[in-house]
Amino acid sequence: MSVKISVSINGKKYTSEVEPRQLLVYHLREALGLTGSHVGCDTSSCGACTVLVDGQAVKSCTTLAAQVDGCNVITVEGLAKNGSLHPIQEGFKEEHGLQCGFCTPGMIMAAADLLQNNPDPSETEIRHALEGNFCRCTGYHNIVRSIQWAANKLKETNAAVL
Amino acid sequence: MIPANFEYHRAGSVDEALSLLAQPDVYTKVLSGGHSLIPALKLRLSQPGALVDIARIAELRYIRQDGNYILIGSTSTHKDIANSALLAQHIAMLPEAAGLIGDPQVRNVGTIGGSIAHADPAADWPGVLLAADAEIVLRSQAGSRTLAAQDFFLGFYSTALQEGEIVTEIRVPIPAAGTKSTYQKFMQPASRFAIVGCAAVVQVSNGTCSKVRVAFNGVADACFRDVNVENALAGKAPTAENIAAAAAQAAQGVSILSDHYAAEDYRKHLAEVYAKRALTVVAG
Ligand SMILES: Cc1cc2nc3c(=O)[nH]c(=O)nc-3n(C[C@H](O)[C@H](O)[C@H](O)COP(=O)(O)OP(=O)(O)OC[C@H]3O[C@@H](n4cnc5c(N)ncnc54)[C@H](O)[C@@H]3O)c2cc1C
Ligand code: FES
Ligand code: FES
Numbered sequence: 001m002s003v004k005i006s007v008s009i010n011g012k013k014y015t016s017e018v019e020p021r022q023l024l025v026y027h028l029r030e031a032l033g034l035t036g037s038h039v040g041c042d043t044s045s046c047g048a049c050t051v052l053v054d055g056q057a058v059k060s061c062t063t064l065a066a067q068v069d070g071c072n073v074i075t076v077e078g079l080a081k082n083g084s085l086h087p088i089q090e091g092f093k094e095e096h097g098l099q100c101g102f103c104t105p106g107m108i109m110a111a112a113d114l115l116q117n118n119p120d121p122s123e124t125e126i127r128h129a130l131e132g133n134f135c136r137c138t139g140y141h142n143i144v145r146s147i148q149w150a151a152n153k154l155k156e157t158n159a160a161v162l
Numbered sequence: 163m164i165p166a167n168f169e170y171h172r173a174g175s176v177d178e179a180l181s182l183l184a185q186p187d188v189y190t191k192v193l194s195g196g197h198s199l200i201p202a203l204k205l206r207l208s209q210p211g212a213l214v215d216i217a218r219i220a221e222l223r224y225i226r227q228d229g230n231y232i233l234i235g236s237t238s239t240h241k242d243i244a245n246s247a248l249l250a251q252h253i254a255m256l257p258e259a260a261g262l263i264g265d266p267q268v269r270n271v272g273t274i275g276g277s278i279a280h281a282d283p284a285a286d287w288p289g290v291l292l293a294a295d296a297e298i299v300l301r302s303q304a305g306s307r308t309l310a311a312q313d314f315f316l317g318f319y320s321t322a323l324q325e326g327e328i329v330t331e332i333r334v335p336i337p338a339a340g341t342k343s344t345y346q347k348f349m350q351p352a353s354r355f356a357i358v359g360c361a362a363v364v365q366v367s368n369g370t371c372s373k374v375r376v377a378f379n380g381v382a383d384a385c386f387r388d389v390n391v392e393n394a395l396a397g398k399a400p401t402a403e404n405i406a407a408a409a410a411q412a413a414q415g416v417s418i419l420s421d422h423y424a425a426e427d428y429r430k431h432l433a434e435v436y437a438k439r440a441l442t443v444v445a446g
Contacts, residue, residue, distance in 0.1 A: 020168055021165040056270040057270060058270060066172075128266075131264075131266065132267040
């Protein structure tokens with residue numbers, strides 16, 4: 001048995017037939033070719049699979065594709081506009097916020113959730129906002145700086161996060 | 163990890179969810195935030211024939227005052243509760259505990275109803291609701307019933323919830339003026355589940371502690387109220403010595419969990435430390 005879902009992903013409407021057991025992250029990666037959302041742990045722990053569902057950060061390895069029927073999903077592929085990087089992506093580039101880059105899409109989406117709710121976060125608030133995201137390379141310091149860079153850039157340009 | 167197959171239904175109302183749950187011959191489970199159930203499905207610890215998704219039932223998601231109670235709809239997320247000014251004003255340990263659950267992604271979707279139905283011994287809501295003297299409202303096609311939290315939590319992953327029933331509401335009595343509450347936890351560093359979590363409620367008036375309620379998560383195979391600690395502080399002045407003496411009674415006569423995070427004697431020690439911290443916040 002399959003269910004029909006209709007989801008807006010990065011501003012584009014997709015209508016698909018999915019098995020109810022299909023997890024959102026595999027639907028994105030395997031059915032739609034959106035491989036930016038990574039599967040790090042597959043056990044809800046690492047946050048590499050984080051996407052925004054109706055504006056909120058969610059672990060897509062712990063979400064059924066069927067649950068997001070009718071929702072608005074944004075993945076890391078949906079952030080760059082007209083060929084220029086999103087300020088959060090720019091921040092990761094400027095502040096060397098990645099090494100292998102595996103955790104980066106999830107970090108960026110968690111940061112997007114944070115900055116929407118708190119445009120001027122303290123270092124402590126940024127660290128708390130990343131509690132659901134693991135990085136095995138950077139030691140987190142540069143990730144925090146990247147998000148601070150993005151917060152400043154968004155403030156200076158008076159831009160909305162999304 | 164891929165779950166075994168199941169049918170998926172999204173209910174638009176409680177009545178619809180109850181009738182879907184009552185289907186004979188299909189083992190049907192409620193799906194709320196999915197942050198305990200989906201991991202269990204992926205590990206195939208649970209293999210239901212059908213899921214009824216209740217997360218988007220609008221009539222189940224609210225936090226509002228009704229007389230001397232604050233009513234919390236069961237699909238309210240941990241984030242909804244963490245952000246509730248109404249709860250912060252009247253019973254601060256609820257938003258405090260909500261903000262300590264998991265991580266932002268978990269709090270965005272996990273719900274209070276799902277957490278208490280699951281009754282993980284390391285979950286935060288069970289002990290908090292015991293200390294709050296909360297009531298749990300359950301509905302089935304046969305009608306609705308209200309249980310004291312004390313009668314709802316029965317043991318290790320075990321509750322009074324029966325087949326065909328849904329948790330619809332949590333009723334939290336508003337404590338008398340001058341009552342303070344807190345939740346203090348020592349968390350597993352990766353998942354943030356409670357290794358020891360202590361919820362405490364105390365009213366201090368005329369230099370005396372009364373209405374003392376203390377409950378623990380994570381210490382035993384289910385949440386429990388610690389009457390030894392409560393009785394040791396009730397009627398006493400809120401001095402550091404009295405608080406320390408009461409906290410020293412923590413987790414006496416209970417069978418204490420032991421695992422690779424914390425051995426039995428260490429957990430017992432943590433229970434005393436966290437009782438002392440919690441009581442110092444509310445009475446110190
Ligand atoms: C990485 C991670 C970290 C976590 N950390 C913590 C933590 O620190 N503290 C903590 O307390 N929890 C923690 N959790 C668990 C989290 O709080 C879950 O959200 C919660 O336990 C279950 O709520 P849910 O809405 O996700 O329920 P679901 O997973 O949808 O359901 C759980 C169970 O309850 C049943 N159910 C759900 N809703 C109802 C209802 N209204 N009536 C009857 N039955 C129902 C389901 O059938 C299922 O058996 C964590 C989870 C993850 C993935
Ligand atoms: S892959 Fe989803 S949390 Fe790790
Ligand atoms: S950059 Fe390698 S895991 Fe974070």
